[in-house]
Amino acid sequence: MTHSFIIYSSIAQLPTSWDTVATDNAFLQTPYLKVLEESAPTNMQCFYIGIFEKEALIGVALAQYLDLNKLESFGERDKCLKTYIRNFVFKNFASHVLFLGNNMITGQNGYEFNKNIDHKSISELLLECANAITRYFKEQKITIHIVSFKDFYQHCADELKLYAFADMYDFNTQPNMIFDLCESWKTNDDYIAAFSKKYRDQYKRSHKKMEGITTRELSLAEILSNENRIYELYYHVAKNAPFNTFFLAKNHFSTFKKQCGDRFVLCGYFLNEKLVGFHTLLLNGEVLETYFLGYDEQVQKEKMLYLNMLYNMTKFGIENKFKKIIFGRTALEIKSSIGAKPIFMTGFIYHTNKWINQLMPKIFPKLEPTLVWQQRHPFKES
Template identity: 80%
Template sequence: METTTYKIYSTISQLPNYWDEVSLENAFLQTSYLKVLEQSAPSNMQCFYIGVFENFELIGVALAQYLNLNKLESFGERDKCLKTYVRNFVFRNFGSHALFLGNNMITGQNGYIFNKEIDLKTIGEILSKCADEITLYFKKQNIKIHIVSFKDFYQDCAVELKKSSFAKMYEFNTQPNMIFELQPQWKLNEDYVASFSKKYRDQYKRAHKKFEGIETRELSLDDIVLHENRIYELYHHVAKNAPFNTFFLAKNHFASFKKQCGNGFILVGYFLNHELVGFHTLLLNGTTLETYFLGYDEQVQKEKMLYLNMLYNMTKFGIENQFKKIIFGRTALEIKSSIGAAPILMTGFIYHTNKWVDKLMPKIFPRLEPTFVWQQRHPFKES
């Protein structure tokens, strides 16, 4: 750590030269995406950008996000039960100011990247020091950070981090990240469909038959601006009916994304009788295709199997454009596994700044997390 230093920035204009060269392998840490956050982050979110230096040379970048949950209209309206009410009460009163080291808007290990080999002990120390500095920054503004969370690590990283800086933190696993490793022999969508067992080939055919009458087309920036209110309405319907939320996107988020990232960001609209009834979004991240937010009309979704067809369409795009894998994220685990995605366990670390509450974290946290029971599907023929 002697020659490794860091600096925390609050605006994109402050970022050092070569930021994009260092973050080249992760689109979620490139300035084009960070500008999207700066211009259209959720209203209850403030972002911080971290530069890591070795002998004054930039070697790593990271992202932190502060969330004020008091500003949130809803934590999620799908589950109406005692556990949900208790969870909401606890967050309102004991966890309303939260700091995430990482990106709370997406699933995956997207919180930091280095352009050279750095041991995880050093990474853990840097992230912990950054959390302390940002916590102090808010303290000077009379805002007490309640919860600090280090988000989404793959298992090999989590094991190493647990040995050093994160040793005393509560380690947690939420829903897995659904990742689809695309087979290199799939050159066309027909190759993918042919690999299904009969049951899932029939599911594919049934979904496509239901889908008749729906027109799909990729929307330009002008199209996104034109349909902005409807896009947000469809997104908001899905978001507020999720089991748990810590933010809602700004209305201009998708237009801002398209403006900043151009062809690297794709929004596909689904139209029925010339009316927009659904959309999905994708971010091109090197050889990885990242699924982003989507929205749909609930009635059309039921009648047309809209969500399942969206998953098939995203997979088709990934195959035909030669991506190696698709990150489908959390939620809807069973249906995502039915099209080929597999669960990958993600680990986070969390602590409460009140030491007495923190001691109770192993008992409190499992009671706050929604319980998901699901069955993994295996759609492909046995080789």
Template identity: 70%
Template sequence: MENLSFKIVTKTADLPSNWDEVAAQNHFLQTPYLQVLEQSAPTNMHCFYIAIFKNSTLIGVALAQYLNVHQLDSFGERDKCLKTALRNFIFKNFASHVLFLGNNMITGQNSYAFSIPIDLASVSEILVQSSQALVTYFKEKKVNIHLVSFKDFYEHCSVELKKHHFSTLYEFNTQPNMIFNLPASWKTESDYVAAFSKKYRDQFKRAHKKIEGVEVRELDVNEVIHYEEAIYKLYHYVAQNAPFNTFFLAKNHFSTFKKQCGSRFRICGYFFEGRLVGFHSLLLNDNVLETYFLGYDETIQKEKMLYLNMLYNMTKFGIEHGFEKIIFGRTALEIKSSIGATPVQMSGFIYHTNAIVNKLIPKLFKRLEPETAWQQRHPFK
């Protein structure tokens, strides 16, 4: 496509007036969400907004994020082994300044949107040019970007992107995105449970029996503000015990999100003996329900099977509100498959700005990527 250009914006106040019209199909590229990132992004993250024009008309929008991984005290403390220590050393010293074209905080193809049909050759060109412009921007600020990553593309897109300006980039596949495509015939939770085989129907009943005594309710904005410290503590426990992290949310993230996005962002609290012991959060993105961050008290989690019940509750919400699918993300693959989600492979593309290191990326990436052995479950009749 000819006559394409782009402009990189650093503040949402400076976005073109019709930005949200172009981003209409993806709430995670619209101003309310971008303002959440602007006001409560992780402390080691800075966001950039890319306006794409054909002649002088805005036709596309994209998101980029810079992460200074060196600012993190911990990348995740679950795994204690030599490989993890080596990985952390390399990230600190050779990959601490990372530029993402896309959204590193959520899973899925959320990096760009266009208001008109556009070929992937043009998409790949604009994204690569944008990344180069941002690398130059940081160089002028005496910051050398180490890694540039183009995040999360479904297979049909990645195949086409490789034919064009992504052809020299290293394609990587991390853990799959767990997605639950909800049958249109399901209208209630009972329809969902009826579809289980006996083994998984028994699992559902056992989990619901375990959670007795726990009050589950959606939190309004005032409650989110009231419980903010407790919510963050629960989130941080889970995040810190993940195998790998490149950021930690700001403490005001959940309240900011609720204030900005209202009913598009839902937080559900789990209370036991009057105390908040867990929460899950959901993002309503058109006909797709996206699971967001959650947290729990580990001492209660095991006894009450909180995590499994959260998965069931999020699925129930998706069914009863008529969503076509639920994006469950890349963690806890086996348990998510046990409630009905299936793995969908997504690709990313990456390069190192140091030409010598870039040649080693294929070998380094395979050695450093955390491995997860899991067995897919098939819960339905």
């Protein structure tokens, strides 16, 4: 059965059956896509791909173009020669990047089908879509340097590698930290009781540090009135990450609340009535997706704010009967200390210059920050 695709540049153009096809993934449904359309990072342009069998829409996918020249910082935490070299390489040989998938989140969120499609067809369709968008930019006198297919679970990556992805460089960056919640945990107390003594003590100690901090979910009106402060707290954390390819727009969180309503939760942390931190969540079926957060560095140190945010997100997941929580990349050790486990995700990448592309296996590992961390095992052995 041959498939065709149409690439859309605005939500208004999407077929009416789009959300029916994307029903299993909130990150591909129109409310979230409208968030991207209305408040994407300034250096990002999104494309929405409809995949058809004859006239019927059977698949949806997302692509994102990033112009790294518009970025003021790739991340300021690691100031060393390797970082300067990496930044030079990105500016000159990799500043126009096309992602098939969502570069803003971790997980296999790039496409969804409403029927079984073989991996051969999927690999060919994704590659054809990438080629079509690359040609579109060529007509605009923009050369796409790098094309990346983002975040596949291992079994899926292995399949794609057998077909159209065979010649691409495949890579694993930091793992996705995923917490499969135990069915026997009905309350937060059940979760705490499952800890070994060391980690129960950690929980009590961090909880005690939070004295004076109040937390509450913010309404749309409250998000709007705190917009500048929320952005300030987010930006502080984002700027100090080891590597960035985008910064969110100032109105991102209010737009998210407006579009997704109760499925988007922004929880504020207050000290003497002043907002000193926040975390966000997206309710995605039986999966709880953690999203961006922010905090005041001084308060975070004194109050163990970040660790308490992880505990609070877990509590929300248990009390609202989610099956798993996606904690994403970064801060792997502390996330493992609350129960999340590393799941490796595979990406595929190629450079449009065939000479550079041949060097990809040598170049890419040098650009990725090396990571040393120790996985924690917080629960009593059953």
